[in-house]
Every structure is written in structure tokens, then in C-alpha cells.
Amino acid sequence: MTNSLLSQQLDALLTNETNFIANLSNASALLYQSLSDINWAGFYLYDETNDELHLGPFQGKVACMHIKNGSGVCGTALQQQKVLRVDNVHEFAGHIACDSASNSEIVVPLIKDDKIIGVLDIDSPSLSRFSLEDEVELVEFSKTLLKHI
Numbered sequence: 001m002t003n004s005l006l007s008q009q010l011d012a013l014l015t016n017e018t019n020f021i022a023n024l025s026n027a028s029a030l031l032y033q034s035l036s037d038i039n040w041a042g043f044y045l046y047d048e049t050n051d052e053l054h055l056g057p058f059q060g061k062v063a064c065m066h067i068k069n070g071s072g073v074c075g076t077a078l079q080q081q082k083v084l085r086v087d088n089v090h091e092f093a094g095h096i097a098c099d100s101a102s103n104s105e106i107v108v109p110l111i112k113d114d115k116i117i118g119v120l121d122i123d124s125p126s127l128s129r130f131s132l133e134d135e136v137e138l139v140e141f142s143k144t145l146l147k148h149i
Contacts, residue, residue, distance in 0.1 A: 004137050006034055007144040014148040023148050025057040031122065031141070032059035038124050039101055043110070044074050045118035053078060053118060060123070064098040072096035074119050077107035081116075083135055087128040099123065106130040108138050112146045120145075 003011070010030055014023050024043050031041040042058020044067060053067040053074055064072075070079040072095055077084040086105045089095045102123035110117040120142055124130065 003144070004140055006030070006137060007140050009034075010141060010144050011147070014145070017148065020149060021057060023145065027145050028057050028059050035122065037126050037129055038122055040099060040121070040123040043118055043120055046078065046116045048116075056118060061099050064096055067096060073105050074107050074121050077109050077119055078116065081109050081111065083108050083139060085130045085135055101125050103127045104129040106135060106138060108142045110142055110146060112149060117146070117149065
């Protein structure tokens with residue numbers, strides 16, 4: 001399988017860079033400028049001590065700072081350790097409305113060597129914004145990112 005252009009760009013951007021926060025910051029900026037029809041792209045990082053996600057580098061409006069494991073789309077993706085694509089967040093039980101303009105969401109858990117790093121979270125103001133193709137591309141993007149962490 002050929003790497004997507006987005007993953008290739010990320011790999012080139014992060015080559016020889018070892019700073020965790022810098023890499024997440026540039027990854028969120030790359031997503032935000034490259035994907036159409038989104039209003040938030042960023043990361044929540046797992047805090048094992050409190051069993052919750054903490055806001056990490058992102059692009060978009062201000063966001064929730066703490067998300068309990070199992071809460072909302074991000075916390076549920078973390079708990080289930082699987083990608084969640086939600087066509088209408090307002091129909092998702094326990095949805096956390098950080099930005100009322102968001103209508104759909106995709107969350108990709110970030111796990112490296114069986115260690116939970118956090119999640120990649122992307123929101124859109126449109127319903128049903130994220131397709132299976134988007135999911136495949138963002139999983140690949142996440143794998144590329146994890147190579148640099």
C-alpha cells in the first residue's frame with residue numbers, strides 16, 4: 001500500500017525531529033490546513049494517573065481540557081481502543097460539546113508498543129463528513145506519526 005500524500009508530508013516534516021510536542025503541533029497544523037470542511041484537529045494525551053485525556057496540541061477553537069476515559073467520542077474511542085466515526089455527534093450518547101458548531105467527528109486512538117499515547121481528534125461542522133477512506137488515511141497518518149514518537 002502506498003503512503004498517502006498526507007502521510008508522506010508528515011513523515012518528511014517530522015524526519016530527524018524528536019520533540020514530542022513539536023511533532024504533535026506540526027501534525028495538527030498539517031491536518032488543519034490539508035483537510036477540507038473541518039473546524040478542529042488535534043490531540044488529547046492520556047494521563048494514566050487520572051485515567052483521563054488531557055488537551056494536547058491542536059488547531060481550532062478552544063477545547064475541553066479534560067475528558068474522562070469512556071466519556072464522549074474521544075473517551076469512548078480510548079476505552080474501546082478503536083477508531084470512531086460519528087456522523088452526527090448530537091446523537092452520540094454522552095457527547096461532550098466543546099464546540100457547538102461541530103456536527104461530526106472522527107477519533108483515532110494512538111497506541112505504540114502497547115502503551116496508550118492518546119487520541120487524534122478531528123471535528124467538522126458538517127454532518128457525515130468522515131468516510132471510510134478518511135478513516136483509512138487517518139489511521140495511516142497516525143501510524144506515521146507514531147514512528148516519530
